[in-house]
Amino acid sequence: MRLFAAIDTESQVQDRIKYVQQHLKRELHLSGKEIKWVRPEQTHLTLKFLGEVPNSTIMPLCDVMTRTAAEYESFELRIQGLGVFGRPARVVWAGCEIPTELLNIQARLENEFEQIGWDKENRPFAGHLTIGRVKSAAAGHRLARAIQAYSDEYFGSVSVDQLCLYESQLSRTGPEYSAVCTASLK
Numbered sequence: 505m506r507l508f509a510a511i512d513t514e515s516q517v518q519d520r521i522k523y524v525q526q527h528l529k530r531e532l533h534l535s536g537k538e539i540k541w542v543r544p545e546q547t548h549l550t551l552k553f554l555g556e557v558p559n560s561t562i563m564p565l566c567d568v569m570t571r572t573a574a575e576y577e578s579f580e581l582r583i584q585g586l587g588v589f590g591r592p593a594r595v596v597w598a599g600c601e602i603p604t605e606l607l608n609i610q611a612r613l614e615n616e617f618e619q620i621g622w623d624k625e626n627r628p629f630a631g632h633l634t635i636g637r638v639k640s641a642a643a644g645h646r647l648a649r650a651i652q653a654y655s656d657e658y659f660g661s662v663s664v665d666q667l668c669l670y671e672s673q674l675s676r677t678g679p680e681y682s683a684v685c686t687a688s689l690k
Contacts, residue, residue, distance in 0.1 A: 506672045507557045507684065509569060509613055510548040513633065517583050517660040518544035521598060521635050524586065524657060532650055538643035539636050546681055547633045549600060551610045551667070552617060566685035568616040569667050572609060573687035578665040579605045583633065586654035592644030596636035596651065598659055606631060665689050
């Protein structure tokens with residue numbers, strides 16, 4: 505199984521993401537061959553990508569999620585700003601504030617997962633929601649210029665009250681995510 509730990513988005517954030525995606529598609533005349541947009545209902549904030557995981561480790565991973573969530577209170581997460589990773593652009597993302605609670609949860613998960621055999625991430629945590637993957641350099645250049653107009657775009661807030669361990673199954677139409685376990689914050 506291909507797994508990752510994440511925080512879900514809410515419908516008002518998803519609706520705003522869909523609006524911006526559609527606007528960019530029309531404005532730039534981007535085809536599906538040039539950019540693959542993430543379905544808004546699939547958007548999430550990845551806390552830790554675990555990769556391929558044997559079934560025998562699912563329970564220990566869910567235990568980590570439960571223990572971690574139990575240590576933290578629910579909080580609000582503001583989703584704002586649009587940007588790209590890469591030159592030319594390869595990933596389109598919606599940004600988020602990085603409150604102390606989020607940093608603490610993410611660091612705790614990194615440490616707990618390391619204790620049961622996963623490597624720590626080498627890069628600093630850069631919380632974001634991937635909303636598109638660019639497939640051509642030409643589209644990446646056009647998109648990088650157009651996105652500047654959305655650099656302060658407000659998508660809404662998410663009530664973070666649970667953590668989720670997801671399975672990602674790759675298909676011809678893109679990844680499909682299904683919850684393996686959820687863990688409620690206190």
